[in-house]
Amino acid sequence: MSAPSNENLTEATGVPMWDPEVDDVLVCRQVRQETHDVKTFVFSAREPRDFRFYPGQHMTFELPVDGMVTRSYTISASAARPYRIEITVKRVPGGPGSNWLHDNMLPGKEINVIGPSGDFTTDANAEEKLLFISAGSGITPMMSMTRTACDLSEPYDLHFIHAARSPSDIIFHKELELLASQNPTLRLAFTCDTTSAHHSWSGYIGRLNIQMLAMMSSDYKERKIFCCGPARFMEGVRAMLQDVGFNMDQYFEESFDFGAETAGTIEEPSSAPEISGDTYRVSFPKTGHVVVVSPGMTILSAAKEAGLLPMSSCQRGICGTCKSKLLSGEVDMQHGGGIRKREIDQGKILICCSTPLSDVEVEL
Ligand SMILES: Cc1cc2nc3c(=O)[nH]c(=O)nc-3n(C[C@H](O)[C@H](O)[C@H](O)COP(=O)(O)OP(=O)(O)OC[C@H]3O[C@@H](n4cnc5c(N)ncnc54)[C@H](O)[C@@H]3O)c2cc1C
Incomplete structure (x- = not known):
């Protein structure tokens, strides 16, 4: 099962494609109560856009709660109806993101999103x-x-x-x-x-x-x-x-479960350990912490080893919670769609899925 060929569709309809690198604002068009604690929110772009997504993919929403929290929601709509995005959200008791959507998202409201992304989709053929x-x-x-x-x-x-x-x-x-x-x-x-x-x-x-x-x-x-x-x-x-x-x-x-983590106490910085062999130095200049890590260790793990507890959630490069600035050095970032190309171009990384390829400095 794959998404319909949107290129032909765009040609036929003249509706431009949604480009996740440029387009990031959805407008709420409709809200439907599905069950006592579940609502479906229907969105489209400000101007008509042809969304290219595979059934099973999600979008990450930047919700204005306590500054900003990011939460991912699967597109529940049919990929064969490409001009709107629908998400279906269950209200989680005490959960900041789902409650904000249930209580505040109304027709006409705009919201920033990243995506669509994700690889949970079926490429089954009809015989399967x-x-x-x-x-x-x-x-x-x-x-x-x-x-x-x-x-x-x-x-x-x-x-x-x-x-x-x-x-x-x-x-x-x-x-x-x-x-x-x-x-x-x-x-x-x-x-x-x-x-x-x-x-x-x-x-x-x-x-x-x-x-x-x-x-x-x-x-x-x-x-x-x-x-x-x-x-x-x-x-x-x-x-x-x-x-x-x-x-x-x-x-x-x-x-859907990440086991959310939040910012916590920062321990006193320790002095920089000796660097040896196949290791990289991960520095956090704001707090003065330095950690020496083996190749393959994520910057998030390095920060935790230093006693820091940066905001993070999915650990899979999806949700965007741990977005940070890479001040110097090189990383290998295997993200799952939680960051835009233009943010990468500005030197941003998701620390949960970035491993150093050299000594690096990261602003947390
Ligand atoms: C790929 C993907 C797709 C998803 N698709 C859907 C979907 O289609 N529909 C859907 O409903 N959900 C979906 N989710 C889950 C969704 O992203 C949210 O996790 C969910 O809505 C709960 O978010 P929340 O902010 O309301 O609660 P959370 O932040 O997850 O909070 C859950 C619990 O943690 C507690 N908590 C949260 N923050 C704090 C804190 N700072 N201190 C103490 N306790 C805290 C809350 O009190 C609450 O009890 C998806 C997730 C992923 C990763």
Whole structure:
């Protein structure tokens, strides 16, 4: 499954492409309440833009909370409808980013974004059988992939399993039922932790286990599996598949959980250690800390070793939280889309995914 050929589309429609290096402002056009704690936000560019994204990719939003926090959200919309971006956000109790969006993002508001980026997408061909397993807000990449496949009338043999707390917590429930009724090769199964007397429920009840999985998708061992949900849910799915000898080369997952870290106490600088052999010197001039590191160690790890605790979150070069200025030296940065090319040109790096290639000085 790949994004439609946008070049031809642009030629046909005259709508310019969204260029992540130049374009970075989205305008909110619509807000939809999906469940009691989940909203979908619909955005487009100020002027019409043709967004090029693969189903399953995300955008990183710069949210004006306590200065600024960055949070990534998967595009839940179909990649075959390229003129808008939709994200579907679950309100996390006490979470600064999701609550800001729920309480402040209204039609007409503008927001800065980075992306689209990410490699959680299926390049499956029509002969392959797919199995999507999601829980909670982890449904969003699966929804984009499913919507795209249905929009493009691609005849995938797709089983879609979703786990939720209760029937009323199932995001996109009605739309998925509709898509399944129109697409015979899409088969759905839901399981809920609990049900209530107010809601008639004919789906599964309880935590997903291997017996349940086999009933929901009897040929799951022959399928390519895509999984997304809370860290413990995915750990459980992985362990259960490994236990039954599933070929894990056919298992792909996306994590929304980073285990957020925040700025903390800075310890007193220690004197610069001796430099030897295959090592580089990582200096933080603002605080006077210097660390000697082996090749392959990230600048973030070096900062932590120095007793510093810079803001960081994803550790994968996605979220942009640890963006810092490289004052001198060279690094190898293997980022996942959390930084723009023009920021790199200005000497910015993401320290979580940058390893020194020489002695370096970094401003934290
Ligand atoms: C690639 C990717 C795609 C994603 N897609 C989606 C999606 O489609 N939909 C979706 O809903 N989410 C998605 N997420 C998750 C999303 O990015 C946010 O992590 C989520 O919305 C929670 O952010 P938050 O700021 O509200 O809470 P967080 O900052 O994650 O906070 C969570 C918890 O940590 C606590 N906390 C936060 N900051 C502090 C602090 N400074 N001190 C003490 N405690 C603190 C909060 O109280 C809260 O309980 C995605 C994440 C990734 C990486």
